[in-house]
Amino acid sequence: MxxxxxxxxxxxxxxxxxxxxxxxxxxxxxxxxxxxxxxxxxxxxxxxxxxxxxxxxxxxxxxxxxxxxxxxxxxxxxxxxxxxxxxxxxxxxxxxxxxxxxxxxxxxxxxxxxxxxxxxxxxxxxxxxxxxxxxxxxxxxxxxxxxxxxxxxxxxxxxxxxxxxxxxxxxxxxxxxxxxxxxxxxxxxxxxxxxxxxxxxxxxxxxxxxxxxxxxxxxxxxxxxxxxxxGGKDPGYVRADADLDAAVEGLMDGAMFNAGQCCCGIERIYVHESLYEAFVRKAVAWVGRLKLGNPFDPETTLGPMANVRFARVVREQVAEAVAAGAVPLIDPALFPGDDGGAYLAPQLLVNVDHSMRVMHEESFGPVAGIMPVKNDAEALRLMNDSPYGLTASIWTADPEAAAEIGAQIETGTVLMNRCDYLDPALCWSGCKDxxxxxxxxxxxxxxxxxxxxxxxxxxxx
Missing domain, CATH: 3.40.605.10 (Aldehyde Dehydrogenase; Chain A, domain 1)
Incomplete structure (x- = not known):
């Protein structure tokens, strides 16, 4: 038995x-x-x-x-x-x-x-x-x-x-x-x-x-x-006309909530080059306000990952990316609760590319890579460069543009100005892997x- x-x-x-x-x-x-x-x-x-x-x-x-x-x-x-x-x-x-x-x-x-x-x-x-x-x-x-x-x-x-x-x-x-x-x-x-x-x-x-x-x-x-x-590797795209503060708030919450363990959580972010530096600066500040610790403490906003082996996968992906040239932006000293086990500090990475596992394979943890893009076409190419397709999040003031881009994304659900959300009136489905x-x-x-x-x-x- x-x-x-x-x-x-x-x-x-x-x-x-x-x-x-x-x-x-x-x-x-x-x-x-x-x-x-x-x-x-x-x-x-x-x-x-x-x-x-x-x-x-x-x-x-x-x-x-x-x-x-x-x-x-x-x-x-x-x-x-x-x-x-x-x-x-x-x-x-x-x-x-x-x-x-x-x-x-x-x-x-x-x-x-x-x-x-x-x-x-x-x-x-x-x-x-x-x-x-x-x-x-x-x-x-x-x-x-x-x-x-x-x-x-x-x-x-x-x-x-x-x-x-x-x-x-x-x-x-x-x-x-x-x-x-x-x-x-x-x-x-x-x-x-x-x-x-x-x-x-x-x-x-x-x-x-x-x-x-x-x-x-x-x-x-x-x-x-x-x-x-x-699996999933859901992308977020911040267009040049996006509300920057709303995009940071929404995408960071989508990447970090539940210690990043969400089926439709955000794992990779593409930001128009005109907003890129400001987005990164604000995102780092947002993540820095999280508190990692005992989930029974009412002040804790980031609990442990569900299993030590899940956290190990994220640590390995981040270490490999950094060794290949990625730059980590979150100081681990801000999160003394990281014990090397299930309690894992969040991380944001820049200078990343799709040769890195952290941008191509599912992480399912509190980490996201951020890349600048020149236009919709580049963002679309990168969003579709994935074996997965559950949701995609587009941040823009232009619904027509969101619909046009969304029609070309290989995904089950297209979201505009929100992410990590399931609408029961709409079909929950995915494509590819x-x-x-x-x-x-x-x-x-x-x-x-x-x-x-x-x-x-x-x-x-």
Whole structure:
């Protein structure tokens, strides 16, 4: 039997541990979910919505416990609270559009023929959730999957073991039947075994590119639909007409919030040469005001990274870039909390180029490289010089220019004068090595349902 351990980044100690299910026990969970799904789908849509939203309310009621629990698990400072604002926003939006998104489309309703295009649940949805925004990312699929009439099996990241348990308890308290929503603890081998066994109608995974490849290999030949949100190296572009202070505030927050551990966090910044020096000066001052330290201290704005190995990757990227000629702008002496482990001082780098890993590979930490550009064309070329494509942020006073540039960026979402944001009314998707599939919006319901056509011809004598 495999023991999954959660090592807290706060103190490096084991914060929780759980025994992973073996093949047979995991298969039994899925079998019960499949059996329970039919009755759940038969409930009126309004009843499913009410139970799911009651589950969200039950989760919110645990905020005082969940916020410090999150800090112990993945290091986010308690001053920022939990993820409840986003959870509520996304859940309410998806609940609000459910009736329209799931309604049958009547193509023809004549005297002789009735033709209807309907959508039905895929059955059991398997969600493999990440640790960086452990509630938000899971909710993106949990809510539409349950509302659409599916059963859900959730496997959460080992770094946030307790989140899956909280979500399960809340949904059950809201009225979602026990076998319709199940949290499971699995090792990689059992996870892949279940996928390869065609146990699911849809598999949603948020994580690394390597993890996504493993999911695809496991699903190969099963014809199981998969949704993959993988790596990112999201760019920000500051045009000559941008509001400089707004750009600095937005992009620095987008690069440093959650210790840089955001799927759509800003990792590389291109600034028009006319604003470059002023942007860099203001950005350095902004980062210098951060306070690295214990996430339970209300003054802390930058907690530890979720794991020592994640911080190690960032340190290695920065060291390699500096050795190749990059110039670090943040004095480490400003951040005595940097312990060489999970607590990592933020950094801004200039004199960088795309031969450096820090400008080309995902960092997922509190570091950003800044480059001057001469014009839109150069910025566009650099933004597209990436294996990833999740979001791109354009800072400008010209919406038409932003739309024109955005149309040429290889990305899933284009943002103007903001970054590191997910709008539940818009499809959350990516391209290239960032993955495939769609979450939230009407398309989020399409991901967890399948089309079914009815051609009903009347026979008259």
């Amino acid at each position: 495999t023991t999954i351990k959660l090592i807290s980044p706060v103190d490096g100690a084991v914060h929780a541990e759980r025994e992973a299910l073996g093949h047979e026990a995991a298969e039994a969970v899925v079998a019960r979910a499949r059996a329970a799904q039919k009755d759940w789908a038969a409930l009126p849509l309004e009843e499913r919505v009410a139970k799911v939203m009651a589950g969200i309310a039950a989760l919110e009621a645990e905020a005082e416990v969940i916020v410090p629990e999150l800090a112990w698990q993945m290091g986010r400072p308690v001053r920022y609270g939990g993820e409840f604002g986003g959870v509520r926003e996304r859940a309410e939006y998806m609940a609000g559009i459910a009736a329209e998104a799931l309604a049958p489309q009547v193509v023809e309703d004549g005297a002789q023929v009735r033709r209807v295009l309907a959508r039905e649940p895929v059955g059991v949805v398997f969600i493999i959730a990440p640790w960086n925004y452990p509630y938000l990312t899971a909710i993106n699929t949990i809510v539409p999957a349950l509302i659409a009439g599916n059963a859900v099996v959730l496997k959460h990241a080992s770094q946030t073991l307790l989140v899956g348990e909280r979500l399960e308890a809340a949904m059950h308290k809201g009225g979602v039947p026990a076998d319709v929503f199940r949290n499971v603890v699995l090792d990689h081998a059992t996870t892949e075994h279940l996928i390869a066994g065609r146990d699911f109608g849809f598999v949603n995974f948020t994580g690394s590119v390597g993890g996504g490849k493993a999911i695809e290999r496991a699903a190969a030949g099963t014809f199981t639909a998969v949704g993959l949100e993988l 960032t993955g495939r599939g769609a979450a939230l919006s009407v398309l989020g319901y399409h991901a967890v349902t399948r089309p079914k056509s009815y051609h009903l011809k009347k026979v008259t004598s």
